[in-house]
Amino acid sequence: MKLEIPFKQSLLAASVAALLAGCGTPVEEEAPVTPEAAALESSEEALFNALPACEEPEELEHVVEHACYHAEYGPFEPVTAAALGTPVLVDVSQAHTAYQVSLPKRSPFNYAGRVSFLPDESGEFAFILSRQRGLRIFEAATGTEVARECRYTVPTEVCGSLKTAYIADLEADTEYYLEFRSILPSNAAFTLIIEEAGHHH
Template sequence: MLKHLSTHALITSAALLFAGCGATEEQAPETAAPAPMPQQSELIAACVDTEELAEAAEHSCVHAEFGPFESVTAAPLGGPSFVDVSAAHTAFNITLPAITYQQWTLGYAGSVIFTPEESTEYAFLTSGFRAVRVVNAATNEEVGLECHYAVPQEVCGSLRSAVTADLEGGIDYRVDFAAVVPQASSFLLVIEETGHAHAEE
């Protein structure tokens, strides 16, 4: 009975995090959702001022296509994470652990750690639509995401989605990602300061 309840709690928790997931990157570009993820758009507003985000996406696209690349496996959701994705100007190929129930794989979820160098707004750009949550690793306080940006194909064909958040420099943040089947367990992540930083490169 206890095992059944803990499994049920895990599935319920995963379902809540998965609430932000939408179309999969496995779809052809013509059928992939060009707008914010349908369910996530109710939780996170679409970005209104997209000029700086488009510039950040263009810069990040270079890393998404040419590297440098680093492959990491995210820590299982709900536990401590020591998987660091703080290296600047790096495309991380992240693999999420599977969430299973009996013989079925329900989806994938995991956590990584990001420590920004300075206090500013950051964009978390991914190659597919993923549910994202950012939490202060020390206090376990969730950071509110500012907005969602669906990266246009003409801006970058390798990155599909971005969410933004204001973060403090030197603070460790746990970034949770989730994907539902049939989304893939792996995706690319590039984290970029919005605004001035990429223009100085």
């Protein structure tokens, strides 16, 4: 009898291990997608696809290569975005910093939040993300959405840890809100690096 108990315990442990090994996908991602979430995903995809690809990828490659160094070696700054409709107190204006952004949960299938960005010079800025899409830019004072000029899909040979860059033309000393949304929990936490991509002369 004494031999049976350890045997049963080891059998149980092996069964649990086998069950865990078979469950590679998080439970939250397996749940059915609601119509609201599907509509959000569809609108995000349409916005992403409507943006033209950037015309000078060689220049952007250098910007992204520099950002890649920070994505891998820091400095890192973990931040939680402000929930939509609440005061935006989270600032991501520090240059050469890998912000590790977490989005607050709004519902079982929707994560969304905003952070503040205040450029100290006018010009083009690259907003480089470790996820594929989901960035909108608004003027903080007026709520007016700022048009993104183009998108750049980061080749894995340029940087394996960053996926997409958006280019936008911004004015110095004007506060902007960067808004992010996500359906899947895996996209609700990501890296954001903001680099200058061109000055106004």
